[in-house]
Amino acid sequence: xxxxxxxxxxxxxxxxxxxxxxxxxxxxxxxxxxxxxxxxxxxxxxxxxxxxxxxxxxxxxxxxxxxxxxxxxxxxxxxxxxxxxxxxxxxxxxxxxxxxxxxxxxxxxxxxxxxxxxxxxxxxxxxxxxxxxxxxxxxxxxxxxxxxxxxxxxxxxxxxxxxxxxxxxxxxxxxxxxxxxxxxxxxxxxxxxxxxxxxxxxxxxxxxxxxxxxxxxxxxxxxxxxxxxxxxxxxxxxxxxxxxxxxxxxxxxxxxxxxxxxxxxxxxxxxxxxxxxxxxxxxxxxxxxxxxxxxxxxxxxxxxxxxxxxxxxxxxxxxxxxxxxxxxxxxxxxxxxxxxxxxxxxxxxxxxxxxxxxxxxxxxxxxxxxxxxxxxxxxxxxxxxxxxxxxxxxxxxxxxxxxxxxxxxxxxxxxxxxxxxxxx
Amino acid sequence: xxxxxxxxxxxxxxxxxxxxxxxxxxxxxxxxxxxxxxxxxxxxxxxxxxxxxxxxxxxxxxxxxxxxxxxxxxxxxxxxxxxxxxxxxxxxxxxxxxxxxxxxxxxxxxxxxx
Numbered sequence: 001x002x003x004x005x006x007x008x009x010x011x012x013x014x015x016x017x018x019x020x021x022x023x024x025x026x027x028x029x030x031x032x033x034x035x036x037x038x039x040x041x042x043x044x045x046x047x048x049x050x051x052x053x054x055x056x057x058x059x060x061x062x063x064x065x066x067x068x069x070x071x072x073x074x075x076x077x078x079x080x081x082x083x084x085x086x087x088x089x090x091x092x093x094x095x096x097x098x099x100x101x102x103x104x105x106x107x108x109x110x111x112x113x114x115x116x117x118x119x120x121x122x123x124x125x126x127x128x129x130x131x132x133x134x135x136x137x138x139x140x141x142x143x144x145x146x147x148x149x150x151x152x153x154x155x156x157x158x159x160x161x162x163x164x165x166x167x168x169x170x171x172x173x174x175x176x177x178x179x180x181x182x183x184x185x186x187x188x189x190x191x192x193x194x195x196x197x198x199x200x201x202x203x204x205x206x207x208x209x210x211x212x213x214x215x216x217x218x219x220x221x222x223x224x225x226x227x228x229x230x231x232x233x234x235x236x237x238x239x240x241x242x243x244x245x246x247x248x249x250x251x252x253x254x255x256x257x258x259x260x261x262x263x264x265x266x267x268x269x270x271x272x273x274x275x276x277x278x279x280x281x282x283x284x285x286x287x288x289x290x291x292x293x294x295x296x297x298x299x300x301x302x303x304x305x306x307x308x309x310x311x312x313x314x315x316x317x318x319x320x321x322x323x324x325x326x327x328x329x330x331x332x333x334x335x336x337x338x339x340x341x342x343x344x345x346x347x348x349x350x351x352x353x354x355x356x357x358x359x360x361x362x363x364x365x366x367x368x369x370x371x372x373x374x375x376x377x378x379x380x381x382x383x384x385x386x387x388x389x390x391x392x393x394x395x396x397x398x399x400x401x402x403x404x405x406x407x408x409x410x411x412x413x414x415x416x417x418x419x420x421x422x423x424x
Numbered sequence: 425x426x427x428x429x430x431x432x433x434x435x436x437x438x439x440x441x442x443x444x445x446x447x448x449x450x451x452x453x454x455x456x457x458x459x460x461x462x463x464x465x466x467x468x469x470x471x472x473x474x475x476x477x478x479x480x481x482x483x484x485x486x487x488x489x490x491x492x493x494x495x496x497x498x499x500x501x502x503x504x505x506x507x508x509x510x511x512x513x514x515x516x517x518x519x520x521x522x523x524x525x526x527x528x529x530x531x532x533x534x535x536x537x538x
Contacts, residue, residue, distance in 0.1 A: 131511060160490065177533045178428075178532075179510040180512075181509075181512050
């Protein structure tokens with residue numbers, strides 16, 4: 001794997017970006033446990049990537065880039081801790097700090113997967129601490145858990161980049177100054193923290209399943225990690241229907257992983273090869289879903305209902321044979337829990353299947369607040385095309401193509417008369 | 425361990441008035457229960473006793489006005505200094521302060537000075 005002097009800077013840059021995306025979050029979580037300081041751990045990981053930008057083109061990509069990143073970030077954290085301790089009053093400096101030794105023990109070189117899981121779960125609970133405002137929680141989770149750049153977080157949340165950078169700095173300062181702890185809360189505090197933890201893992205799942213920007217529609221590593229975290233939450237509260245629903249939802253979305261993209265980009269739900277869906281995932285999810293529904297007969301849970309919608313698709317032999325009445329009825333329930341514009345958009349698309357494109361279009365036009373959401377314009381274009389309003393459809397596609405989305409999604413939004421609504 | 429200020433905001437009260445005795449007893453119970461982490465604090469006389477001062481610049485004339493800096497329904501009535509391991513511990517301690525159900529308690533980390 002060592003590239004030597006002939007290394008192409010573009011290849012090296014790509015390797016580095018991929019490394020940070022797949023392993024940055026594990027290294028960050030472990031470093032945060034070790035230093036007790038999220039901001040410092042973030043700085044250390046970022047500095048390590050800068051070191052890579054300088055040394056990799058000269059020395060080649062290391063044989064084990066993950067180990068290299070872990071080691072370099074750890075050394076950098078030691079430097080930063082030393083500097084911070086020198087700067088602070090004595091009585092503050094000595095508290096809760098790890099031994100500052102350059103001797104990197106085996107514990108560091110060989111972090112077991114279960115330790116990394118626990119570290120990640122702690123990070124989830126830090127990101128959704130109720131003393132952080134909701135926008136800050138989401139931004140922090142996208143940045144630290146999903147590994148998005150500041151620019152990508154800004155785009156995903158429709159905020160200008162400098163404002164987002166400022167918000168993230170303020171959030172990091174609050175975590176450090178107020179000492180927001182980095183740990184899984186004790187049992188008696190779990191109920192108050194539960195909704196935030198589920199929402200954070202759900203956000204990871206969404207971002208992994210449909211990346212906001214970048215080359216890939218799906219960031220498989222992120223999906224795998226979100227499912228792993230959903231499993232950990234389910235283990236932590238085995239009777240909680242929300243955790244069952246979230247895990248089921250993750251498994252159902254992931255059951256289609258091999259069929260969602262092809263050589264030409266996105267393959268819509270309608271056109272996917274259902275024989276290649278992951279049956280083991282679907283079976284496990286459906287049994288989780290049945291149990292969760294049994295526990296929530298009168299108080300529907302948002303993740304359970306979303307899993308129920310996904311299950312309608314997973315169990316349908318074809319797109320045409322989907323039970324659209326059931327899908328619409330689940331969306332009606334979901335709108336009752338979460339009347340957000342995106343939920344109402346998806347409901348409109350389902351109505352377009354049950355009652356025809358005209359009805360779907362009417363519902364979609366009634367949904368306000370999604371002018372900056374590419375899939376809204378793409379879904380509208382598809383419905384317009386089905387009722388023969390091709391000029392307006394082309395206009396809607398043009399708007400969609402100017403808004404943030406992943407490259408495979410962008411390739412999909414083209415004046416292709418065969419295009420169908422993208423609710424896959 | 426870090427210090428937190430738990431600042432109480434409640435209706436304007438005169439803690440020295442006899443009718444506050446019951447509530448003062450509640451505060452006494454809180455203080456006794458939190459003795460292990462309590463590092464100081466004070467109850468304040470009502471805002472009718474407050475004087476706000478302001479100088480147009482350093483060394484300038486002192487301009488005084490009667491009353492609190494801001495007029496609000498819930499006012500600053502006191503504070504406690506709590507030494508806790510982290511924000512979660514400070515929050516669970518502050519939740520035992522009577523002001524938390526009679527008004528609100530703002531928890532802020534204290535900057536250590538020299």
